[in-house]
Amino acid sequence: MNKPKVATVWLGGCSGCHMSFLDLDERLIELAEKIDLVHSPIADVKTFPNNVDVTFVEGAITNDENEEAAHFIRRHSRYVVSFGDCATTGNVTAMRNRYSNDELLNRAYKELADISNSLPNDHTVIATLREQAVPLHHVIHVDAFLHGCPPTPDEIWFAVSELLEGRIPKFKTQFLRYG
Amino acid sequence: MKKNTMSNIITISPVTRIEGHAKIMIHLNNKGEVEDARFHVNEFRGFEKFCEGRLVWEMPGITSRICGICPASHLVTSAKAGDDILSIGIPETAEKLRRMLTLAQWIQSHALSFFHLSSPDFLLGFDSNPIERNVFGLLAHDKEFARKGIRLRKFGQEIIEFLGGRKIHTPWAVAGGVREPFTKEERDRLLKWYPEVKETAHLALETIKKIHKRFEKEMPSFGNFHSLYVGLVGKEGEMEYYGGNLRVMDNAGNILADRLEPKEFYNYFGEASESWTYLKFPYYKPHGYPKGIYRVGPLARVNICEFIETPIAEKERKLFKALSPSSEPVNNSFYYHYARLIEMMFAVEKVEELLHDDAILGTHVRSKAEINQSEGVGACEAPRGTLFHHYAVDENGVLKKVNLLIATAQNNMAMNRTVRQIASQFIDAKDVLSGKKIPEGIFNRIEAGIRCYDPCLSCSTHAMGQMPMHVHVFDAAGFLVNEYVR
Numbered sequence: 001m002n003k004p005k006v007a008t009v010w011l012g013g014c015s016g017c018h019m020s021f022l023d024l025d026e027r028l029i030e031l032a033e034k035i036d037l038v039h040s041p042i043a044d045v046k047t048f049p050n051n052v053d054v055t056f057v058e059g060a061i062t063n064d065e066n067e068e069a070a071h072f073i074r075r076h077s078r079y080v081v082s083f084g085d086c087a088t089t090g091n092v093t094a095m096r097n098r099y100s101n102d103e104l105l106n107r108a109y110k111e112l113a114d115i116s117n118s119l120p121n122d123h124t125v126i127a128t129l130r131e132q133a134v135p136l137h138h139v140i141h142v143d144a145f146l147h148g149c150p151p152t153p154d155e156i157w158f159a160v161s162e163l164l165e166g167r168i169p170k171f172k173t174q175f176l177r178y179g
Numbered sequence: 180m181k182k183n184t185m186s187n188i189i190t191i192s193p194v195t196r197i198e199g200h201a202k203i204m205i206h207l208n209n210k211g212e213v214e215d216a217r218f219h220v221n222e223f224r225g226f227e228k229f230c231e232g233r234l235v236w237e238m239p240g241i242t243s244r245i246c247g248i249c250p251a252s253h254l255v256t257s258a259k260a261g262d263d264i265l266s267i268g269i270p271e272t273a274e275k276l277r278r279m280l281t282l283a284q285w286i287q288s289h290a291l292s293f294f295h296l297s298s299p300d301f302l303l304g305f306d307s308n309p310i311e312r313n314v315f316g317l318l319a320h321d322k323e324f325a326r327k328g329i330r331l332r333k334f335g336q337e338i339i340e341f342l343g344g345r346k347i348h349t350p351w352a353v354a355g356g357v358r359e360p361f362t363k364e365e366r367d368r369l370l371k372w373y374p375e376v377k378e379t380a381h382l383a384l385e386t387i388k389k390i391h392k393r394f395e396k397e398m399p400s401f402g403n404f405h406s407l408y409v410g411l412v413g414k415e416g417e418m419e420y421y422g423g424n425l426r427v428m429d430n431a432g433n434i435l436a437d438r439l440e441p442k443e444f445y446n447y448f449g450e451a452s453e454s455w456t457y458l459k460f461p462y463y464k465p466h467g468y469p470k471g472i473y474r475v476g477p478l479a480r481v482n483i484c485e486f487i488e489t490p491i492a493e494k495e496r497k498l499f500k501a502l503s504p505s506s507e508p509v510n511n512s513f514y515y516h517y518a519r520l521i522e523m524m525f526a527v528e529k530v531e532e533l534l535h536d537d538a539i540l541g542t543h544v545r546s547k548a549e550i551n552q553s554e555g556v557g558a559c560e561a562p563r564g565t566l567f568h569h570y571a572v573d574e575n576g577v578l579k580k581v582n583l584l585i586a587t588a589q590n591n592m593a594m595n596r597t598v599r600q601i602a603s604q605f606i607d608a609k610d611v612l613s614g615k616k617i618p619e620g621i622f623n624r625i626e627a628g629i630r631c632y633d634p635c636l637s638c639s640t641h642a643m644g645q646m647p648m649h650v651h652v653f654d655a656a657g658f659l660v661n662e663y664v665r
């Protein structure tokens with residue numbers, strides 16, 4: 001029998017949710033026997049494959065490429081999980097929303113660059129910031145939400161186990177917290 | 180396709196197995212040779228602006244969210260900037276515990292870099308199947324080795340959890356000290372675990388030395404160039420990670436500047452911005468941009484210090500030094516891995532020393548004071564290099580200005596130089612011109628060049644993970660004449 005295909009994706013976040021996934025520690029060994037990790041920032045396959053069973057998405061949608069990625073992931077994943085508070089609420093990544101992009105970019109690349117050759121604006125190679133960073137479910141349908149900044153390894157383990165059984169995880173109250 | 184008008188661009192997107200997202204573009208000239216290669220960092224989150232208006236007390240908790248890999252380093256640096264604003268000394272116990280946290284951060288991050296992210300290249304090979312080239316592939320290949328690495332990282336993470344109550348994003352360090360003391364039970368648990376940890380740190384060192392022999396072909400072009408080196412060193416010139424002063428060394432081993440106050444870092448280091456990346460280019464001001472290229476992190480730290488306080492790491496440092504025949508520092512970025520593992524051993528040995536020091540069990544861990552200065556700087560050695568936080572506040576401690584000089588950014592020029600060097604070495608112009616497929620392993624080598632620096636792009640700004648890796652060959656008019664998908 002083929003093992004279920006799992007992917008993890010990192011959009012506008014700090015990678016802390018992925019680190020919490022790695023904090024499964026020895027449970028990773030068990031997980032390796034149960035799933036195929038088909039795409040992830042900790043792995044090397046560049047293309048997002050077809051027919052992924054479960055995709056965990058870390059981070060908010062902060063730019064045009066994140067948004068495109070989100071739609072692509074949705075089309076190719078049976079279940080999509082908002083992985084952590086940034087994906088779920090925008091969290092720290094959305095703290096920029098009270099400033100305009102000009103204010104944000106000028107601060108970093110003009111005021112704080114004593115040699116300011118240019119703002120990062122060559123959008124043939126780099127992404128364009130959205131005016132607002134938004135949670136994942138603002139742009140695509142999401143099947144389950146993992147709370148926490150980051151979610152704890154226990155919560156991740158529970159979610160993975162349920163999803164592998166084909167059930168949408170119903171979290172106990174102690175998992176339903178932000179931060 | 181007219182070859183003489185061809186302008187070729189190769190894109191690698193994303194760069195995986197580094198802690199962040201990025202693209203690499205390789206520009207070829209009309210002879211099919213590498214003309215330029217650039218490392219593009221693709222995301223931006225704006226901490227230096229949106230932290231304005233927050234309280235100095237909140238900053239350690241907010242800025243740790245810059246990076247999930249080295250949150251403890253941001254935490255400590257931010258707390259230190261807060262100490263400076265309160266202008267107080269912190270209790271001895273608090274300093275020792277913050278030191279232990281910083282070392283635990285090194286252990287977990289260095290273990291991640293070596294075992295989870297880089298060793299698949301070394302043990303499975305650059306040309307192995309990309310589907311297997313990750314920590315799960317490693318588990319299938321050598322379960323025991325992978326398990327040991329996983330447990331070494333866990334040791335670092337558990338120290339952080341014992342101190343701060345959680346592994347990632349603890350708000351434990353604050354201006355004036357830390358929130359909670361450490362307990363004897365926790366100390367005893369760590370001491371019991373310790374022998375295994377030390378053995379794994381040894382194993383890592385032995386493994387990397389064997390790898391050096393196997394990768395003789397790759398090594399000469401893996402970021403082998405001259406640059407300055409920057410980092411903190413202690414009073415006697417020893418390797419430092421929490422306090423100390425800045426040292427700048429040139430590529431011949433001369434100390435250009437020493438005992439610089441970390442608080443005045445902005446007098447010595449400037450930052451340049453460019454249109455094609457969200458990652459700025461820090462440079463050493465006296466040499467200007469881009470001549471003031473410098474490297475930070477493990478390679479720099481092991482190069483600039485005169486000694487390491489702990490015996491096994493010191494013995495390794497001497498072997499490391501001998502890699503360079505003259506008094507020159509070791510200039511090859513491939514040796515970042517070795518330097519990182521020497522530091523891992525240092526961190527492991529030093530943690531043991533701290534665990535035996537009863538001062539860590541003190542209960543006075545926080546000094547209290549009002550806002551006494553309108554500005555403060557914190558600095559420490561994060562796993563990837565020197566990290567600086569600089570805050571300006573009002574009389575209530577509300578942030579007015581924030582400036583962050585991040586470790587990975589300081590290696591930006593060096594990473595670009597490395598990508599270019601590897602691309603020139605391994606991409607065969609004849610193959611490109613005849614339209615032959617460029618082997619996947621070559622792209623992986625280029626990425627591996629970046630991985631030497633273990634860049635943490637969420638720290639420095641931050642790219643995206645879904646685009647397939649494409650090799651694009653455009654003609655001069657921008658028409659796509661050839662395309663490879665990896």
Ligand code: SF4
Nearest residue numbers: 013014016085086149
């Ligand atoms: S939820 Fe927290 S840990 Fe996860 S990406 Fe966002 S800031 Fe990082």
